[in-house]
Amino acid sequence: MANPVISAQGLRKVFRSSRGKEVVAVDELTMEVEEGTLTAFLGPNGAGKSTSLRMLITLMPPTAGKAQVCGHSITDNPGLVRSSIGYVGQKNGVSPYQRVRDELHSQGLLYGLGREESRRRTDELTDALQLGEIAHRKAETLSGGQKRRVDIALGLMPRPKLLLLDEPSTGLDPQSRANLWEHILTMRNRYGTSLLLTTHYLDEADQFAERVMVVDRGRVIADDTASQLKDTFAGDRISLTVTNEMADKTSATMRRAAAVSGSTEPEPRRTELASGCTRLSVAVNHGEYLLARMIHDLHAEEVNVIAANIDQPTLDHVFLNLTGRSLREESHLSLNTTPAAEPASEGISR
């Protein structure tokens, strides 16, 4: 990769509980993130996404391994790493006591922009993120969506080459999420900032990320574009409904067609319906082409297809196929539990 903004080799983080038990939060993370891309860390809560991010932003020392962010070592030059990145954390970055405009201006000064430059940048981001109406309000009076927009502005204040976002849309209602993403993508197009985000929202990773790294139990278990991951690890699923008498013939035809497409599923799944019909389904690649062929072959065999359907795979199918567990269910369950690998406290500072 020509210009990786992140380059990590064998990054590992182990937490030790007060009883001496070791928990591996991140295990041998090796990755590169290309400049200008939007990369998503996808995984359930407790998978190690945030811990990975916190090592990369120098808030936490790795137990082993090394990484460079924007060309600087996270362990040898944490100050230079911090100077080069923007960060939007899981919680709100704007202090409840501060007014929005003051906080943006302070952020500019903290990054060494200088008073005039910081003011100019504050004006620019206030305009770009439509913060004008709330610029003089205290953060504690803002809605969740407004605070998130301010967080994005704070992250972009130093004109970072790389913006890291830790579950930026968690806790927002669907409308605020859509609005936030619109702003994130607009800002990215305007400033060409590279983005690395963690999320447990499948649709966000699927829709917006050019590259998805699926993380589970501290390990990256898949790394590719969302469409390639779905093609590789899930595929389409074709479902056909026929009368019970035609089920065997249909199953054989579907099996043959699926095998041609490279499907490894040995036999279509059968579900008998109450109406004297059977639904058969099989995983295939490029289902849109294969469905037409199946119907054509079945027609030639005088099988009347009552209903046909293609289910497009989601990243949840990818996670399910890779781990045997549903990411959607894991994320839902973990909302009410503490992640096992969440650190009690272990930070470094220089």
Add this chain to the structure above:
Amino acid sequence: MINTTISPTTRISRPSGVLVDIWCVFLRELRPMLRDPFQLLTSLVQPLIFMAIFGPLLAGVTGESLGETYQWFVPGVLVMSTLFSTTMTGSNLLYEIIMGSHERMMVAPVSRAALLLGRTLKEMVPLLSQAIVLCSIAAAFGFRPHLPGLLTGFAILSVLGMGLGALSYALGIASRHQDWLFWAVQQTLIFPLTLLSGLLLPLEGGPRWIETVSQANPLTYVVDALRELVNGSFGADTLQGAVAAVVVLALGLVVGIRAMRRSV
């Protein structure tokens, strides 16, 4: 290790050092107070109540005039006001840690020492503003401080306030996983420190153990120094008070900066 080449187009200039960082943090902390000075006025209510009630009571007991009583009592109120306001400031940091803004500050390229020093320096502003207002009001009732002595006293108070503030920030950081702990410790310590320092009542003539304990309390020395200074003397009490304030500041900075480094 893969060599990376980052184009210099977005290179960011860094503040010129810790002093600039401290100034930036100081300004950030000061702005909410400047935007809403009313909070400064509300913090005056408690010390004014003490002055309004204790002053006449003490005057009645000693038979002295209110002005003479204030020569002894106002330094105590100043130290008490410093103690109460600065030991609470850690709760602001604790709240920012819980809400998330502190983490953002920790990701900024700012020295950890500056994050603490900027905050503690800001504590001087409300502290000195309060002290000036309290002395002005007391002056209307006969308080006649020696001006150079009073200014020296303010300097000692500032040093003490910064030290207590730094310790309060350290307590706030230490309480980040159990926020109730902050108030439990602060409230547990604040009253013994107040009562065992002779701020409000003279300790002379009290039980021996109280005098012994008070000698381990730095506030005892600071309040004695202020009483000496407002009466125009610069003696051993002043020196001991200054040393006590510097010790509190040094302890606060060591503990506070160490805590700040581990605050995420």
